[in-house]
Amino acid sequence: MTPYPSDAVGVSRVAGRIDSVFLFIVVIALIFFFLTQGTLIWFAWRYRRRKGNEGESTPYITGNRLLETLWVVIPSALVLAIFAYGWIVFRDIRTAPAGAADINVVARQWLYEFRYSDGRSSINEVRVPLGKPVRFVLTSSDVLHGFYLPAFRIKQDIVPGRYTDLWVQPEKAGSFDIYCTQYCGTGHSTMRAKMIVMDAADYRRWVAGERKPDLAPPWMKGKGLVERYGCLGCHGVDGVDRIGPTFKGLYGRKVEMSDGSALIADESYFRESILDPTAKVVKGFDPVMPTYKGTLKEDEIAEIIAWLKTVK
Amino acid sequence: MADGISGASGTGRGYLAETGLRSWAFSLDHKRIGVMYLYTTMFFFLVGGLFAELLRLKLMTPGPGFVSDKTYNVFFTLHGALMIFLFIIPAIPSALGNFFIPMMVGAHDVAFPRLNLAGYWIFLAGIVVVIASLVRPMDTGWTFYTPYSAKSGAAVTLLSFGLFLVGMSSILTGLNFIITIHTQRAPGMTWSRMPLFIWGMYATSVIQVLATPVIGMTFILLAAERLFGVGFFDPAKGGDPLLFQHFFWFYSHPVVYVMILPAMGIISEIIPVFSRKPIFGYKAIAYSSMAIALAGFLVWGHHMFVSGMSSVAAVIFSLLTFSVAVPTGVKVFNWIATLYRGSISFESPMLYALMFIFLFIIGGLTGPFLGSLGTNVQLHDTYFVVAHFHYTMMGGTVMGWLAGLHYWFPKMTGRMLSEKLARRAAVLILIGFNVTFFTMFILGYKGMPRRWAEYPVQYQTMHIIATVGSWVLAAGIIVMVWNFTRSLYRGEAAPGNPWGALTLEWQTASPPPVENFEVIPTVTEWPYSFGRKGAGDA
Numbered sequence: 044m045t046p047y048p049s050d051a052v053g054v055s056r057v058a059g060r061i062d063s064v065f066l067f068i069v070v071i072a073l074i075f076f077f078l079t080q081g082t083l084i085w086f087a088w089r090y091r092r093r094k095g096n097e098g099e100s101t102p103y104i105t106g107n108r109l110l111e112t113l114w115v116v117i118p119s120a121l122v123l124a125i126f127a128y129g130w131i132v133f134r135d136i137r138t139a140p141a142g143a144a145d146i147n148v149v150a151r152q153w154l155y156e157f158r159y160s161d162g163r164s165s166i167n168e169v170r171v172p173l174g175k176p177v178r179f180v181l182t183s184s185d186v187l188h189g190f191y192l193p194a195f196r197i198k199q200d201i202v203p204g205r206y207t208d209l210w211v212q213p214e215k216a217g218s219f220d221i222y223c224t225q226y227c228g229t230g231h232s233t234m235r236a237k238m239i240v241m242d243a244a245d246y247r248r249w250v251a252g253e254r255k256p257d258l259a260p261p262w263m264k265g266k267g268l269v270e271r272y273g274c275l276g277c278h279g280v281d282g283v284d285r286i287g288p289t290f291k292g293l294y295g296r297k298v299e300m301s302d303g304s305a306l307i308a309d310e311s312y313f314r315e316s317i318l319d320p321t322a323k324v325v326k327g328f329d330p331v332m333p334t335y336k337g338t339l340k341e342d343e344i345a346e347i348i349a350w351l352k353t354v355k
Numbered sequence: 356m357a358d359g360i361s362g363a364s365g366t367g368r369g370y371l372a373e374t375g376l377r378s379w380a381f382s383l384d385h386k387r388i389g390v391m392y393l394y395t396t397m398f399f400f401l402v403g404g405l406f407a408e409l410l411r412l413k414l415m416t417p418g419p420g421f422v423s424d425k426t427y428n429v430f431f432t433l434h435g436a437l438m439i440f441l442f443i444i445p446a447i448p449s450a451l452g453n454f455f456i457p458m459m460v461g462a463h464d465v466a467f468p469r470l471n472l473a474g475y476w477i478f479l480a481g482i483v484v485v486i487a488s489l490v491r492p493m494d495t496g497w498t499f500y501t502p503y504s505a506k507s508g509a510a511v512t513l514l515s516f517g518l519f520l521v522g523m524s525s526i527l528t529g530l531n532f533i534i535t536i537h538t539q540r541a542p543g544m545t546w547s548r549m550p551l552f553i554w555g556m557y558a559t560s561v562i563q564v565l566a567t568p569v570i571g572m573t574f575i576l577l578a579a580e581r582l583f584g585v586g587f588f589d590p591a592k593g594g595d596p597l598l599f600q601h602f603f604w605f606y607s608h609p610v611v612y613v614m615i616l617p618a619m620g621i622i623s624e625i626i627p628v629f630s631r632k633p634i635f636g637y638k639a640i641a642y643s644s645m646a647i648a649l650a651g652f653l654v655w656g657h658h659m660f661v662s663g664m665s666s667v668a669a670v671i672f673s674l675l676t677f678s679v680a681v682p683t684g685v686k687v688f689n690w691i692a693t694l695y696r697g698s699i700s701f702e703s704p705m706l707y708a709l710m711f712i713f714l715f716i717i718g719g720l721t722g723p724f725l726g727s728l729g730t731n732v733q734l735h736d737t738y739f740v741v742a743h744f745h746y747t748m749m750g751g752t753v754m755g756w757l758a759g760l761h762y763w764f765p766k767m768t769g770r771m772l773s774e775k776l777a778r779r780a781a782v783l784i785l786i787g788f789n790v791t792f793f794t795m796f797i798l799g800y801k802g803m804p805r806r807w808a809e810y811p812v813q814y815q816t817m818h819i820i821a822t823v824g825s826w827v828l829a830a831g832i833i834v835m836v837w838n839f840t841r842s843l844y845r846g847e848a849a850p851g852n853p854w855g856a857l858t859l860e861w862q863t864a865s866p867p868p869v870e871n872f873e874v875i876p877t878v879t880e881w882p883y884s885f886g887r888k889g890a891g892d893a
C-alpha cells in the first residue's frame with residue numbers, strides 16, 4: 044500500500060494541521076484568483092475596442108489614492124495571517140514531544156540505514172509502533188540527501204557532518220513511502236524507503252522475534268568507548284563538575300556558554316563538543332578539551348552520543 | 356508625446372543597412388549588439404526547450420526509460436543551467452534592454468559602447484567554455500549544491516568558469532545601463548517621465564551589479580575546493596555544506612527579480628498603449644520595482660527552510676518573504692486597473708501581455724504556499740515548486756519577453772508580424788503551458804519529488820498529461836518561430852509607430868537609423884498621456 048498523501052487523512056495530528064494551513068491559503072488564494080482574473084477578463088471584454096467606437100476617447104485616470112491604499116493594506120494583513128499560521132504549525136513540526144523514541148538514520152548514495160536504540164539496524168525499511176512519537180536523527184556519510192514522508196507532509200534535508208532531525212507520531216497503521224528529496228546523484232530517484240507503522244502488539248511481537256542475543260545496543264558500545272578514550276578523566280557521571288562539566292542529566296538540558304549564549308544540549312551539540320570542543324565553551328570552564336576529530340569514527344561518535352543520552 | 360517627431364515611415368534599412376559578419380561582430384551600435392544577444396539567447400531558449408521535451412518524454416514511463424537515469428540527470432542540469440544562465444537572465448536585459456534603453460531615454464547610444472561590445476564578447480567566451488564543459492557533462496543540477504558538486508567527476512570547474520564569464524558580462528551590462536539611464540536621458544526626461552520599462556531595467560541593473568559578484572566568488576571557492584582541496588564546504592575539513600547554499604541563494608534569489616522585473620516593465624508599456632489609457636499608479640509601479648529589488652536581497656533563506664538552517668532564521672526569512680509579496684501584488688492590481696474604461700485592442704503584443712498577467716497571478720498566488728513555513732515543509736523540493744517557478748518564470752518572464760518581441764518586432768526589423776500566426780501560436784502556448792504545468796501543482800501536492808528520473812507508478816497518469824501538454828506548448832513555440840522567420844523576409848513593411856505608442860523609440864523610423872534620432876527629441880510630458888484630460892474622470 045502506497046497511499047497518496049491526500050488519501051492519507053488522519054495519519055498524524057501534525058499532518059492534519061499542515062492540511063489546515065494549506066486549506067487556509069487555498070481559500071485566500073481562490074478569492075484573489077477569482078477577484079483578479081474575473082476583473083481582468085471582465086475589463087478586457089467590457090472595454091474592448093469595437094467597430095465604430097475607435098475614435099472615442101478614454102478617460103484620463105492616473106491613480107486613486109483610496110484604492111491603492113486598500114490594496115496594500117488588505118493583502119498585507121492577509122499575508123501576515125498566512126505567515127503567522129504557518130509559523131505556529133512549524134513549531135509543532137520542529138519540536139518533538141518529550142519521550143520520543145530516537146532512531147538514527149544514516150543516508151548514503153543511495154540508501155537509508157536505520158539504527159534502532161537496541162542495536163538492530165535495517166536498510167530502506169523502518170518499523171515503528173502506532174501512536175508513539177518517534178524521532179529520526181539524520182546524518183549522511185557522503186552528500187546531501189532528503190528525508191520526506193509525503194503522507195505525513197514533512198521532510199528534512201540530511202547533511203553530512205551534522206545531525207538534523209524529524210519526528211512523527213503515526214496515528215494510522217500501514218506502509219508509508221520515504222523519498223529522497225535532495226538531489227544526490229545518479230540513484231537519487233530510486234532512493235526510497237518504507238516506514239511501516241504497526242499496532243503496539245504486532246510491534247512488540249516483531250521486536251521480540253528480531254532481537255538476537257548477541258546484539259549490543261549502540262549506547263553500550265558508547266560506554267566502552269568513553270572509558271577507552273579517557274573522557275571520564277575529566278567528566279563525571281555523578282552530577283559533580285570536574286575539569287569538564289558532568290554528563291549527568293546533560294542531554295536536553297539548557298547549557299550556558301562562556302560567551303553569554305545558551306543552548307539546549309542535543310545531538311548536534313554533543314557532536315560539536317567532541318569534534319570541535321573550543322567552538323562553544325561552557326561557562327565556568329577552560330577550553331582545554333582536546334579534539335577527537337580523526338580519532339573517532341562517525342559510528343563511534345553516534346554510539347557515544349547514544350550513551351550520553353542514557354546518563355540521567 | 357512631443358509633436359513634430361511623429362513616426363517616419365519604414366522605407367530604409369536604417370541601422371540594418373550595412374551587411375557582412377564584420378559589420379555585426381565589431382559594431383558598437385547598441386541595436387546591433389542587442390540583436391546579437393537576442394539571437395544568442397533565443398538559440399539557448401530553443402536548446403533548453405529541446406532538453407525539456409526530452410525530460411518530459413522520459414517521464415512518460417515510471418521506470419528506466421530510453422535514457423539512463425544518469426543521462427536524465429545531465430538533461431535536467433543542462434535544461435536548468437542553460438535556461439537560467441544563458442537564456443532568462445540575459446534575454447530581456449541584454450537583448451531588449453540594449454536595443455531599447457537608449458532609444459527610450461532618447462539617446463544615440465549607451466554611455467559606454469565599447470564596454471557594451473566587450474560585454475557581448477565575454478558572454479560569448481563564457482558560452483564557449485560552457486560548451487567545452489560538455490566533455491564531461493554536468494549532473495549536479497543548476498544549483499551546484501556541495502558536497503555533491505565538489506565531488507562530482509563532471510567538468511564542474513569548467514562550467515562554473517564559463518558561468519563566471521557570463522556573470523561578468525552581466526555586471527558590465529548592468530553598469531552600463533545604470534550610467535546610461537543617469538546620464539543619457541533626453542532633455543526634459545525627468546525621472547518621473549521615464550517609461551516604466553526603464554524603471555524596471557534600472558532596478559534590474561542594480562541587482563545585477565550588486566549580486567552577481569557573490570556568485571562569482573562562490574564559483575571561485577568551489578573551484579578552489581575542487582582543484583586544491585580547500586574545504587570551505589566540506590564538513591570533513593571543518594567546512595559547511597550549508598554555507599554554499601547561503602552563498603548560492605544570496606545571489607540566486609535576487610536574480611529571480613533580474614528575471615521578472617524587466618518583463619514587468621514590458622507589460623507596463625504594452626497595457627497602456629493597447630488600452631489607450633494612462634498607466635494606473637505610475638509611482639507605485641516605479642517604486643515597487645525598487646522596493647522589490649532591495650527587499651529581494653533579504654529573503655534568500657526561504658529556499659532553505661528544511662536544509663538544516665536554524666528555526667529562528669526560518670521564521671525571520673518567512674516573514675521577510677511575505678513582505679516582498681505585497682509590492683508584487685500592487686503591480687498586478689495596477690495593470691488591471693489600467694484596463695478600466697479603456698479602448699482595448701487585442702493585437703499580439705497585448706495578447707501575450709494579458710497571458711502574462713493571467714499566468715503570473717497563478718504563479719504569484721502559489722508563492723504563499725511555499726513562503727509559509729507549515730506548508731513549505733510539505734511542498735519544498737516537490738513538483739509544486741517546479742510548477743510555481745515555471746508559472747512565474749515561463750508564464751511570467753517568457754510571456755513578457757514574447758510580448759516585448761511581438762511589440763518591438765516592427766521596430767527592430769521594419770516589418771510586421773503575421774497577426775494570424777501570432778494568435779494561433781498564443782492559443783497553443785496558453786493551452787499547452789497550463790496542461791503541462793498546472794498538472795505539476797497536483798503532482799507536487801501528491802508528493803512527487805523534483806529531479807527524479809524514476810517514480811512510483813501512482814504518479815504516471817499526471818506525468819503523461821504533462822508530457823502531452825508539453826507537445827502542444829512546443830507546437831505553439833514552433834508556430835511562433837516560424838512567424839518570426841517568415842515575417843523577417845515577407846512581413847509587410849512596418850510604419851514608424853504601428854501601435855500608436857508615445858514612448859520615444861516609436862518616434863523614429865522602423866528600423867531606426869544608426870544614430871536612432873536625427874535630432875535628439877525634447878520631452879515635455881510622460882509617455883502615458885492617452886485619453887482626454889478631464890473627460891469623465893472617475
Ligand code: HEM
Binds near residue numbers: 275313329332
Ligand atoms: C571522548 C571523550 C569525551 C567526550 C565524549 C566529551 C564530551 C563533551 C561534551 C558533550 C561536552 C559538552 C558538555 C556540556 O556542555 O556540559 C564537553 C565539554 C567539555 N569537555 Fe569533553 N568530552 C570528552 C573528553 C574530554 C577530555 C579528555 C577533557 C579534559 C581535558 C574534556 C574537557 C571538556 C571541557 C573543559 C568541556 C567544557 C568546555 C566545552 O564545552 O568545550 N573533555 N565534552
Ligand SMILES: [Cu+2]
Binds near residue numbers: 187
Ligand atoms: Cu538522496
